Amino acid sequence: MKDQPLTRRGSAIDKKSSFLNHLFHDRIHCSFIIGNKQVTVLRLELNVAVVTVKISALLQRELELKNVTETFWTDSNVVLGYIANETRRFHVFVANRIQKIRDHSSPSQWKHVATNVNPADCGLRGISAEDLVSKSTWIDGPRFLWENRQSHDTSIVAE
Structure with missing residues (x-):
């Protein structure tokens, strides 16, 4: 047909x-x-972190990747605080998402990226189609990701 x-x-x-x-x-x-x-920005950020680790796990499984070192980046200090917290109890929504994140990653894998170099925020900052293709970090990612790995040791990266 x-x-x-x-x-x-x-x-x-x-x-x-x-x-x-x-x-x-x-x-x-x-x-x-x-x-x-209505969903809060924090809930959206938590859901993005969950989707990120799930996609990572899927890619590793489907591509049969072994011994991969991963670093996850977010511009949300609150989400980083939730992921790193070992002692505090959270509301059910937050607790469930943090558990899913921790099932696929460890807190040491999560780093902070400054909002001004976060490619995910290109659309939020308002950018022309021409600049999106030629000048933004949307296509290639932030410059620091292409540099030596030791430069990633700091939590906050800004360009």
């Missing part, structure tokens, strides 16, 4: 979630897009 183009028929948004109805192969599908519950 020849692939037919995906045709959006409409979307429905209520106070708690968003859905997309679309037509594919002459059948109507309804997809959950996203919950509309």
Whole structure:
């Protein structure tokens, strides 16, 4: 059967979630897009850290990589504090994410990157498409990642 183009028929948004109805192969599908519950920046940062370690574990498993030394970078000092904390108890949401992060990494693998050189923040800073391609760290990453590993020993890196 020849692939037919995906045709959006409409979307429905209520106070708690968003859905997309679309037509594919002459059948109507309804997809959950996203919950509309407001999420704090801290929760987003924690979720990014969880996704990061899960992707790392997946890549190591699928590519059959052994004895890989990894360093994870975040610009969130709060997330770094949560990951490094051995004694404090956290609310359930935070505790569950920290446990997932620690299942795949150790606190010593986590470092701080200054926001001004964090490629993940390029979109937040507002950047033209031309600058994104030619001048930003989005494509190649921050300069310090290409330098000698010993220069990474400090927690805070700024350019």
